Amino acid sequence: MIRNISISTFINIIFSLAFIATVITFSLFISFDKQKHEINQQNRYELIAENFLSTFQNLPTAESLINLFKKFQVRPLENRDDKLKIIKNAQELTITQNYLGTYRVYKYDAQYYIYVQQYGYNLMLKDIRNSNYSMAIIISAFVISLITIFFLYAILKRKLKPLKLLNKQIIEFSNGNKDIKIKAISNDEIGTIAKSFNEAIRLINNQSKSKDLFMRNMMHELKTPITKAMFIAETLQNEQTRDNLQRAFKRMDDIIKELATVEKLTSANSMMYKEQTSFFNIYTKTLEIMMISPENIASKIKGFQFEVDVSMFSIALKNLIDNAIKFSPNNKAIINASKEQIEISSLGEPLKYDLDYYTEAFSQEEKRSDGFGLGLYIVKTIVNLHGYKFTYHYKDGKNYFCIKM
Structure with missing residues (x-):
């Protein structure tokens, strides 16, 4: 089936498949990358919570807590109403309880919060690091990939454009236009084919003209002596000799008529009425x-x-x-x-x-x-x-x- 489709259609299919494959690849990559990002976030929040819970057991000073805030890029929420608002309205992503205490992870207005609880301590931390998943780099890579595919497609179609013109001119030649001259607009393989075909057209036209000239001259030169010979044969006294000669000349005349018919049918100037x-x-x-x-x-x-x-x-x-x-x-x-x-x-x-x-x-x-x-x-x-x-x-x-x- 592939052998029966045109080069242009084949290229369209190949680039369509390349486009679809690129879209699917980036879609799967985004899906997997998001999952990986969420796992990394979860591991980070787990590390932050366990560090604070461990610190709470040792009765931390204000300075040690400030150092932890800076280290993990979090900020405590002091306002009680803000805490209650987040606990009530935020999306609870996870809740974990162990021997150190309990911590929860919330998402509210595209911000992440870690709520750490231990006897005597009740601390809500806001993640001040930009932890939102960013697709800017992936989208940029996707756009660059598509631009590259379309650029290559445009270049290849432009490169094959002379081939379409060449095919059109060859069809025109096969339909009887023997005076066509194929334009070679490039020096690549297509241009070489065009030049070779021009040379072939020239040779075919020269041979056709030589054949036509030979056929017409031959038929003209033979017709006259055959006609004369048939008249002379009529004058012979020997009936058998006369009949044999007449049959021979009649056959020659028939052959010339057949050749004349063939010459007319195959001639470039042959017209049907x-x-x-x-x-x-x-x-x-x-x-x-x-x-x-x-x-x-x-x-x-x-x-x-x-x-x-x-x-x-x-x-x-x-x-x-x-x-x-x-x-x-x-x-x-x-x-x-x-x-x-x-x-x-x-x-x-x-x-x-x-x-x-x-x-x-x-x-x-x-x-x-x-x-x-x-x-x-x-x-x-x-x-x-x-x-x-x-x-x-x-x-x-x-x-x-x-x-x-």
């Missing part, structure tokens, strides 16, 4: 291109309208019907067409490989004298350009090629 038309119109045009008798085709067609490039779609249908007739033992093709799908079937052996093998250019199960391995490649290319899906299955001794719409 979609128009609303009926399937009957496509079917009629296909039969005109094939120049065969309708007796070779059994059709079951439902009348429907759809938007296609008439010329391209007729070529795709022609290739499917031509393959069905050519490789069927009874030389017949069956067409079932509806608005949902166009299905061409014929008797024959199942394909040896997956359909993807045959939709690659120049793919054949074996070398044949009557094919060039471009038929299904052209079909799939045209079907994909229209946004349809090209499928194949075998059932009851028949091959079924379907264009799902």
